[in-house]
Amino acid sequence: MTSFSKWLPRFQIVACVTYVGKGGSGNFVKMVHDGFEYRGMQLLAKAYDVSKSVSKISNDELQLVFSKWNKGGQLSFLVEIAADIFGIKDDKYEGFLSGLKEERVQAAGVFQSGGFSDILGDQHIDKAKLTEDVRRALYASKICSYTQGMDLIRTKSIEMRWELTLGELAMIRKGVSVICAIFLVRIKKAYIRNPELANLLIDPEFAKEILD
Incomplete structure (x- = not known):
């Protein structure tokens, strides 16, 4: 740790780097952070599916x-690239789908014969309200995701006596990974307010957002 401490400030200038802890703590934290990435992608995919x-x-x-979301509390690399993807016109892919008309008609017939239909087809949907509901659900889900992950790190740290600094670990990949997000700064601030915070959902700011 002594030699690492000497070079740490220089590393932090160009990347989000910090000393994690002793034993296998680094690998464990990396595993949880990978989980944040996968959950983030799954949540965005679900937000897209519901909206579409x-x-x-x-x-x-x-x-x-998505561009609007990326200017607020949802600001993150994943939301940013999702917005970019929606702006790409893929004529080849669309042409491929439209070329399967016979298969699509047959599939529709099978579902209709089974009593399945587009139950939303005749309903009026307020797009603005729906997208706002999806945004709020996405944000609440993100809070829950990080709550579970940080609690997992905290619990393992206590069990293994790693004495990890949770606020710093929330920031370790803020600028150099898929989970790059302003949201991570708020997590760090929560642990600065209360270093012994047992759960993000009982932090006053996060609790208020969930209740709202």
Whole structure:
């Protein structure tokens, strides 16, 4: 740790680097951070699916929605690139799908014969309200995801006597990974307010957002 401490300030200038702890703590924290990445991608995929399937929102509209989200509390690398993707026109892929008309008609017939239909087809959907509901659900889910992950790190740290600094670990990959997000700064501040914080959901700021 002594030699690492000498070079740590220089590393922190160009990347989000910090000393994690003793034993296998570094590998354990890396595993949890990978989980944050996968959960983040899954949550965005679900947000897309609900928005697209329920409100029939176009990709151009989704690009505007995700771009707007990326200017607020959802600011992150994943939301940013999702917005960029919605702006890409893939004529080859769309042509491939439209070329399967016979298969699509047959599949629709099978579902209709089984009593399945588009239950939302005749319903009016308020796109603005739906996208706001999805945004709030996405943000609440992100809070819950990080709550579980940070609690996992905290619990293992106590068990193994690693004495990990949770606030610093929240920031370790802020600028150099898929989970790059302003959200991580708020997690660090929560642990600065209360270094013994047992759960992010009982932090006053995060608790208020969940209740709202």
